Amino acid sequence: MLRFSMLLFFAVSATTISEKRQKCLEGAGHKYKPTPENYLQECTLYAKSSCCHANITEELIHSPIIKVNTTYWNRCGNISKLCESYMKKIECFYQCSPHAALWAHHQYPGAIESVPLCQHFCDDWFEACKDDLTCVNNWLTDWQIDEKGENHCKNECIPYRKMYANGTDICKRMWGHSFNVSDSTCLCLQMDEMDDKAIKIIEERFSSNSSSNSSGRSEEDHYCLQKMEKRREMKKMKEEGVETS
Numbered sequence: 001m002l003r004f005s006m007l008l009f010f011a012v013s014a015t016t017i018s019e020k021r022q023k024c025l026e027g028a029g030h031k032y033k034p035t036p037e038n039y040l041q042e043c044t045l046y047a048k049s050s051c052c053h054a055n056i057t058e059e060l061i062h063s064p065i066i067k068v069n070t071t072y073w074n075r076c077g078n079i080s081k082l083c084e085s086y087m088k089k090i091e092c093f094y095q096c097s098p099h100a101a102l103w104a105h106h107q108y109p110g111a112i113e114s115v116p117l118c119q120h121f122c123d124d125w126f127e128a129c130k131d132d133l134t135c136v137n138n139w140l141t142d143w144q145i146d147e148k149g150e151n152h153c154k155n156e157c158i159p160y161r162k163m164y165a166n167g168t169d170i171c172k173r174m175w176g177h178s179f180n181v182s183d184s185t186c187l188c189l190q191m192d193e194m195d196d197k198a199i200k201i202i203e204e205r206f207s208s209n210s211s212s213n214s215s216g217r218s219e220e221d222h223y224c225l226q227k228m229e230k231r232r233e234m235k236k237m238k239e240e241g242v243e244t245s
């Protein structure tokens with residue numbers, strides 16, 4: 001009986017995950033579920049499986065980016081190219097990632113919550129933006145919004161390096177509770193090709209429910225790194241196999 005209910009538990013939790021996996025976040029022009037997008041001009045990381053339509057990315061093509069939907073990005077002047085590239089990665093993840101729904105907000109299903117970012121990604125983000133200017137700490141809540149839904153500064157523009165203490169601070173605060181900084185160096189996202197592998201392992205861990213054991217953390221990291229290494233090797237062997245055949 002116990003065995004049966006345990007099996008049932010695993011079956012149920014696995015379904016929830018695969019359902020979540022095939023679904024997109026609600027609202028903000030998201031599709032119901034991800035499909036390929038062959039004409040993305042930006043956010044191409046998600047071309048194979050995308051929750052956004054190609055038109056969403058049109059606003060992200062021309063640098064400096066002025067406005068995305070109703071939000072002006074240049075309220076404190078044009079953003080630097082480097083800083084912009086990080087803003088874009090975040091925007092693309094929210095708009096297009098087929099995995100964003102794994103972190104759907106428990107109360108607002110159109111929002112994300114505690115997406116685990118890699119420490120080094122946060123540190124690089126801070127480094128990229130530190131000399132740019134901003135007038136808000138939390139980009140979701142600190143603006144004055146007018147009747148057209150457009151954002152305005154309530155406070156003066158100051159450099160990011162004064163607004164945020166460091167990379168951890170920028171990741172945990174700029175988009176409210178959307179992102180967190182992982183204490184794992186492997187089970188975390190960095191908005192590049194490695195994310196698919198990290199997410200696969202995160203999902204496996206979710207469904208076997210071993211992530212609840214925090215004393216197994218370093219072991220988890222070790223397992224993750226090993227698995228990534230194995231996948232890299234297999235990929236390398238495959239590529240070499242293709243070259244020689």
Ligand SMILES: *[C@@H]1O[C@H](CO)[C@@H](O)[C@H](O)[C@H]1NC(C)=O
Pocket residue numbers: 027028029056069070149
């Ligand atoms: C654009 O902004 C409006 C108003 O804030 C919002 O309702 C809509 O979902 C946004 N669309 C996208 C694609 O983000």
Ligand SMILES: *[C@@H]1O[C@H](CO)[C@@H](O)[C@H](O)[C@H]1NC(C)=O
Pocket residue numbers: 029053055056
């Ligand atoms: C983008 O394209 C989709 C599908 O073609 C459409 O439903 C949506 O309204 C378009 N959004 C904008 C902002 O043009």
Ligand SMILES: *[C@@H]1O[C@H](CO)[C@@H](O)[C@H](O)[C@H]1NC(C)=O
Pocket residue numbers: 063064077078
């Ligand atoms: C910001 O960028 C736009 C578009 O390239 C340019 O026309 C404008 O002069 C820039 N503004 C400043 C203050 O550099």
Ligand SMILES: *[C@@H]1O[C@H](CO)[C@@H](O)[C@H](O)[C@H]1NC(C)=O
Pocket residue numbers: 165166167168169
């Ligand atoms: C980053 O800033 C936060 C908030 O001020 C602080 O608590 C934390 O110790 C800092 N981390 C590092 C690595 O300096």
Ligand SMILES: *[C@@H]1O[C@H](CO)[C@@H](O)[C@H](O)[C@H]1NC(C)=O
Pocket residue numbers: 114180181182183184
């Ligand atoms: C954020 O990440 C830290 C480190 O992994 C974790 O201890 C904490 O519980 C997370 N916070 C939330 C709200 O998920």
Ligand SMILES: *[C@@H]1O[C@H](CO)[C@@H](O)[C@H](O)[C@H]1NC(C)=O
Pocket residue numbers: 013209212
């Ligand atoms: C994981 O298992 C523990 C008991 O071992 C249970 O208390 C917890 O609710 C489970 N977590 C999830 C997300 O199912």
Ligand SMILES: *[C@@H]1O[C@H](CO)[C@@H](O)[C@H](O)[C@H]1NC(C)=O
Pocket residue numbers: 213214215216219
């Ligand atoms: C947690 O994981 C550690 C290391 O894998 C293991 O030794 C320990 O028994 C686990 N604890 C629980 C409560 O599952």
